[in-house]
Amino acid sequence: MREYRIAAIPGDGIGKEVIPAGLTVLQRLARLTNEFRLDVTTFDWGSDFYRSTGALMPQDGLHTLQPFDAIYFGAVGDPGVPDHVTLWGLRLKICQGFDQYANVRPTRVLPGLKSPLADCPPGTLDWVIVRENSEGEYAGQGGRSHRGHPEEVATEVSIFTRAGVTRIMRFAFALARSRPRKKLTVITKSNAQRHGMVMWDEIAAEVAKDFPDVAVDKELVDAATVRMVNRPGSLDTIVATNLHADILSDLAAALAGSIGIAPTGNVNPERRHPSMFEPIHGSAFDIMGKGLANPIGTFWSAVMMLEHLGEADAARRLMSAIERVTAAGTTLTRDLGGSAGTAQVTEAVCDALT
Ligand code: GGG
Numbered sequence: 001m002r003e004y005r006i007a008a009i010p011g012d013g014i015g016k017e018v019i020p021a022g023l024t025v026l027q028r029l030a031r032l033t034n035e036f037r038l039d040v041t042t043f044d045w046g047s048d049f050y051r052s053t054g055a056l057m058p059q060d061g062l063h064t065l066q067p068f069d070a071i072y073f074g075a076v077g078d079p080g081v082p083d084h085v086t087l088w089g090l091r092l093k094i095c096q097g098f099d100q101y102a103n104v105r106p107t108r109v110l111p112g113l114k115s116p117l118a119d120c121p122p123g124t125l126d127w128v129i130v131r132e133n134s135e136g137e138y139a140g141q142g143g144r145s146h147r148g149h150p151e152e153v154a155t156e157v158s159i160f161t162r163a164g165v166t167r168i169m170r171f172a173f174a175l176a177r178s179r180p181r182k183k184l185t186v187i188t189k190s191n192a193q194r195h196g197m198v199m200w201d202e203i204a205a206e207v208a209k210d211f212p213d214v215a216v217d218k219e220l221v222d223a224a225t226v227r228m229v230n231r232p233g234s235l236d237t238i239v240a241t242n243l244h245a246d247i248l249s250d251l252a253a254a255l256a257g258s259i260g261i262a263p264t265g266n267v268n269p270e271r272r273h274p275s276m277f278e279p280i281h282g283s284a285f286d287i288m289g290k291g292l293a294n295p296i297g298t299f300w301s302a303v304m305m306l307e308h309l310g311e312a313d314a315a316r317r318l319m320s321a322i323e324r325v326t327a328a329g330t331t332l333t334r335d336l337g338g339s340a341g342t343a344q345v346t347e348a349v350c351d352a353l354t
Pocket of ligand 1: 073074075076077087091246278279280281282283
């Protein structure tokens, strides 16, 4: 029996509802397949932990997480704690501390669900967005002077390194190559941002030489939003900076039906550190504690986690169960036009597992 150590970090808000739901589905699947066991340790890190200790996670938190095979994460964000404190204190600390530089965000319209786009037949919107996850606009560099004075100045410095851009570009080209259409769109803002973004374009052209079978094109980030809406079928794999891809992937999720269904993997491709899987949505305090959260993004993230662990068959079975539930259309949460709650969707997906 194969055994995996999973660190579960529900975090804040609806993270505390969707992660237990995801663990229920995962444990049911493990029992059903009878081929692997999940040894789950849950950590109560997040904003409540911050209120009682002054930090979102313990000082030695990364050391604690290092032996795990994967991290299953919920969300961060709390109305009582500044967003930059929660984000940098937990999610980014793990992503950057574990060099999870490839943030993979698949988006497609699941069976039975509808895109808000007028002209989007099934199969048209099927993208994977690769978000550079270690530097760029999230380098954390900058500062403020003359605080509170009319002369106040704040700088937010984006840092792009040749090594950082090359490795994410190689990752994105390889991912594009593994998909049927073998197509990569490189997103920048290299008309206005004339240093780092121009280097992105140059490195993309260099890496492309090693992937002659991948069709590559370039798009400015503003034009990319229009193309996602007007010509969704013209895109397949997309690579973009930390900030650009964060924004594009929220749009992508909405165009696929709801941000509640969208998964992500924060991957350390060299496997020197555990990778982390989470829904892309945040803590959604407005619906917290009501049992209304859509757990599908968290279930789909579990599919990605299983793939990462090498459990391809279990991953396929879980994805099929999710798709059976969306296709039936009878047990959907409110964001998808239904009236079911988290618990009902969880039960429906468990029942659909074969
Ligand atoms: N599960 C994703 C999550 O908690 N996101 C919170 C957030 O504020 N993310 C911003 C970002 O990743 O740039």
